[in-house]
Amino acid sequence: MTDFFAALENLPFSIWLRESNSIWAYPTMLTLHTIGLALLVGASAALDLKVLGWGQAIALTDLRPMFRWMWIGFWVNALSGVVLLAADATTKAAAPMFLIKLGLIAVGVVIMAAQRRAVFAPAAAITRSARVLAAASLTVWFVAIAAGRLMAYPGLFFGL
Amino acid sequence: MSHWIVTTLKATSVSHFMTGSMWAWPLCETLHFVGLALLIGVVGMLDLRLLGRLRHLSYAAVHSLIPWGILGFVINLVTGVLFFVGAPDQYLDNVAWWYKLAFLAIAGLNVLYFETTQARRALAIGPGDDTPRAFKVIGAISVLSWFMVLYWGRMLPFIGTAF
Numbered sequence: 001m002t003d004f005f006a007a008l009e010n011l012p013f014s015i016w017l018r019e020s021n022s023i024w025a026y027p028t029m030l031t032l033h034t035i036g037l038a039l040l041v042g043a044s045a046a047l048d049l050k051v052l053g054w055g056q057a058i059a060l061t062d063l064r065p066m067f068r069w070m071w072i073g074f075w076v077n078a079l080s081g082v083v084l085l086a087a088d089a090t091t092k093a094a095a096p097m098f099l100i101k102l103g104l105i106a107v108g109v110v111i112m113a114a115q116r117r118a119v120f121a122p123a124a125a126i127t128r129s130a131r132v133l134a135a136a137s138l139t140v141w142f143v144a145i146a147a148g149r150l151m152a153y154p155g156l157f158f159g160l
Numbered sequence: 161m162s163h164w165i166v167t168t169l170k171a172t173s174v175s176h177f178m179t180g181s182m183w184a185w186p187l188c189e190t191l192h193f194v195g196l197a198l199l200i201g202v203v204g205m206l207d208l209r210l211l212g213r214l215r216h217l218s219y220a221a222v223h224s225l226i227p228w229g230i231l232g233f234v235i236n237l238v239t240g241v242l243f244f245v246g247a248p249d250q251y252l253d254n255v256a257w258w259y260k261l262a263f264l265a266i267a268g269l270n271v272l273y274f275e276t277t278q279a280r281r282a283l284a285i286g287p288g289d290d291t292p293r294a295f296k297v298i299g300a301i302s303v304l305s306w307f308m309v310l311y312w313g314r315m316l317p318f319i320g321t322a323f
Contacts, residue, residue, distance in 0.1 A: 014172040018230060022320070023315075023318065025317075026318075027315060027318035030314060031310075031311055031315065033311060033316040034193075034196075034310060034314050035307065035311075037196075037197060038196055038197055038200035038204075038310060039200070039204070041197035041201065042197045042198065042199075042202070042204055043201055043204070043205075044200025044201075045197060045198055045201045046201045046205050046225055046228075048226060048230055049225060050225070053220075054224065054227075054228065055224040055225050056224065057218065057220060057221035057224060058221045058222070058224070060215060060223070062214070062216050062217050065214055066205075067205070107298070111227060115256065118322070124231070124294055141197070142194050143263070144195075145190065145193045145194055145197065146190040146194075148193075149186065149189050149190040150186055150190065152186070152189075153186045155182075155185055156182060156183070
């Protein structure tokens with residue numbers, strides 16, 4: 001696995017990303033990653049807040065279009081995330097905070113899929129389990145943001 | 161830059177705390193990104209409705225989420241001010257920061273204009289209603305300017321030298 005990440009890191013594209021001074025290299029990828037975050041977590045938070053009782057006038061089924069924005073945000077970040085990983089794969093892949101972040105994203109996506117099934121069900125009602133899912137979704141995405149942000153401060157945790 | 165604003169702010173205890181504490185800056189960065197997601201989520205939904213999308217929702221329904229958008233904005237205003245007090249020179253000397261502020265002003269004036277002159281008309285928009293052209297323009301200005309705020313904010317360390 002280490003060989004794989006080393007190979008990834010040494011691709012001409014990865015070297016360009018890491019070493020180029022172009023605004024289109026690392027900075028643009030990081031910006032895309034932030035925009036994707038805003039779409040995914042923003043749309044998700046709006047849905048969660050509605051499920052948790054905010055916005056009474058909104059019917060749950062009315063929020064179906066929000067899933068399109070969540071998935072757009074997700075794919076923007078999956079792709080820009082792979083590119084950002086390629087730039088320094090061996091360091092990131094070994095960083096505990098990165099693995100924590102990936103784990104949280106996996107949990108977030110599972111929750112998102114479960115919420116999607118609930119919202120698209122014929123009689124979309126807000127059940128107790130829907131509220132639990134919404135609270136879990138908010139928590140997981142916010143902690144994932146924290147983990148991602150804290151990747152920039154490796155010394156803060158784990159004594160790396 | 162050794163402007164008096166810089167020297168004054170840097171002498172404050174808040175400034176020392178922001179740059180001296182190992183935790184303060186990363187914690188504020190994290191909150192700034194959570195705030196960003198809340199703000200863009202709520203504002204984005206509102207803008208989509210103004211643009212005539214999410215049409216089965218009344219404007220009032222989407223509007224009920226606004227307190228959370230305001231919460232996101234306040235989180236980012238507070239953490240943003242803390243960054244500025246912590247290291248004022250890295251922002252004042254940074255062209256990306258001035259662009260960010262300019263787009264923040266455009267976004268703010270746009271909201272102010274809309275909420276003070278169009279709010280009643282907007283609240284009358286029911287489920288299924290299309291929006292007037294003026295609302296579509298306001299929605300487009302809003303979504304573009306907020307994403308420009310995000311863009312220039314993200315560019316702070318690359319175009320300028322902010323950390």
